[in-house]
Amino acid sequence: MTTTAHPDESPGSSMTDEEYGALRASAALWAGTSVLITDQRGRVLVQHVDYRNTCLLPGGAVGKGESPSRGASRELLEELGITTAVTRSLAVDWVSADTPSTPPAMRFPGEILYVYDSGTWNDQQIASIRLPGHEITAVDLVEPATLNALMAPSDARRALSALRARINAGGPVFLENGLPIAPTVLDRVGILRTARVEHHFPWRPGPVLAGLPVRQCWAWAFAPDGRVLVLLKPDTGAACLPGGTLETQDQGDPVATLMREAAEEAATHLDEPVFLGHLLDPTEPCAHVHFAATLTRLGPVRSALATGQAHARILATPEQAVALFNWGPETAGQLATVHAARERLGIPKAAAQPVTELPGPVTW
Incomplete structure (x- = not known):
């Protein structure tokens, strides 16, 4: 032969x-x-x-x-x-x-x-x-x-x-x-190539105690399919939820901060946020509050005012999202609170699937 x-x-x-x-x-x-x-x-x-x-x-x-x-x-x-x-x-x-x-x-x-x-x-x-x-x-x-x-x-x-x-x-x-x-977008941005910010703080699903200052606020922003919006920084590959630090113009209102930061950093528009709880930072001390909200619209990608860089925007399941953060032992408790809020919002649990990049405008 x-x-x-x-x-x-x-x-x-x-x-x-x-x-x-x-x-x-x-x-x-x-x-x-x-x-x-x-x-x-x-x-x-x-x-x-x-x-x-x-x-x-x-x-x-x-x-x-x-x-x-x-x-x-x-x-x-x-x-x-x-x-x-x-x-x-x-x-x-x-x-x-x-x-x-x-x-x-x-x-x-x-x-x-x-x-x-x-x-x-x-x-x-x-x-x-x-x-x-x-x-x-x-x-x-x-x-x-x-x-x-x-x-x-x-x-x-x-x-x-x-x-x-x-x-x-x-x-x-x-x-x-x-x-x-x-x-994929995860490879292109290079997630996990730089250290995840360590936030091993106790998770408190209840309201912030009187007198405890709120330093930052973040949103679990849900699309109709049960996935959430995650922002990826192009220079470091670090991930963050929409939100940021309270500033003077917000007059101490975390919801105002959330709406402003989401719009400025990622052209993200949210429906009325629902309070979830907070991470208690004992080192300052202060609270980092978290909300759940539904996504209504994304505008064109634009550079953030504070950094001059444009985040990559992805939709990920909550389980994919937490893999990008370093929240330590309190992760499971926060994730359970997030899913309980998702059910109250009438949003289904997301099926396991690859992340989706959102480079352009989207309306839900």
């Missing part, structure tokens, strides 16, 4: 099966796996290893005749002592042969690396990790923004791309050297 050497060659350019097999073998790549694990605060689990000075996600080489998902499960058992099936793929990365972190002696031919999602682990699961007596020296849970400092550049790009794919909920993404070949 003969075959063409390449798909675009003419039928007359033929090879034997043995020659064709040798040609394909000469172009073969390694196969490997990585597994993304986060805790309930959105921190990423990384491993310190004894054979390199940068951190890695759990994972390793796929064995001969082994499927990538089985290889990923085996690596979790060998490296972390955890028995679990790995069923959800986040990314497939083509890693070029000239990757700088690979020692020349390995004669690295390039690799196809499968990134799987092991989900969000609770404290009990994390406490059950048992490291082997060699290779893995420690594990850490780190903020996504620190991955660039802890990992080789290509590994950090891959981990962040996989994390964005998980948040986006659009299915597995295809990467080349860690970067998506079809970037």
Whole structure:
């Protein structure tokens, strides 16, 4: 039997099966796996290893005749002592042969690396990790923004791309050297590349105590499909809800602040806001109040008066939104309050879906 050497060659350019097999073998790549694990605060689990000075996600080489998902499960058992099936793929990365972190002696031919999602682990699961007596020296849970400092550049790009794919909920993404070949708005803006602002403040669903100053106000602004408006800063990739800091012209009225800031920063117009509660900041002390509201209209994207920059506007499920913030243990309580308000507003719960960018005017 003969075959063409390449798909675009003419039928007359033929090879034997043995020659064709040798040609394909000469172009073969390694196969490997990585597994993304986060805790309930959105921190990423990384491993310190004894054979390199940068951190890695759990994972390793796929064995001969082994499927990538089985290889990923085996690596979790060998490296972390955890028995679990790995069923959800986040990314497939083509890693070029000239990757700088690979020692020349390995004669690295390039690799196809499968990134799987092991989900969000609770404290009990994390406490059950048992490291082997060699290779893995420690594990850490780190903020996504620190991955660039802890990992080789290509590994950090891959981990962040996989994390964005998980948040986006659009299915597995295809990467080349860690970067998506079809970037989403989350990739383009570069969410999670800078530190999330830490607001580990107690969540209080009731009114603000008398005498406690209100410093800021923010809105969970709902579209009719149950998603909320999130603003992404183009210079840092940081996320925020519509709203901002009380100023003199607002005369101490948080609703006036909310309406003004939403219009100035993102050309956003809201229906009558409903009070949700507040984060109690004990360091000042002060309150950061949160509202729920329905979106009525978005105008054209324009630069914010304070910064001169235009936010990227996206619709995201509330669950996608909280993944972009660092609110600590109080996140679940606030999210429950948000969903209760959504039901009172008669808005359905949003289905899991990719985020949607809103670059132009919209009216609901």
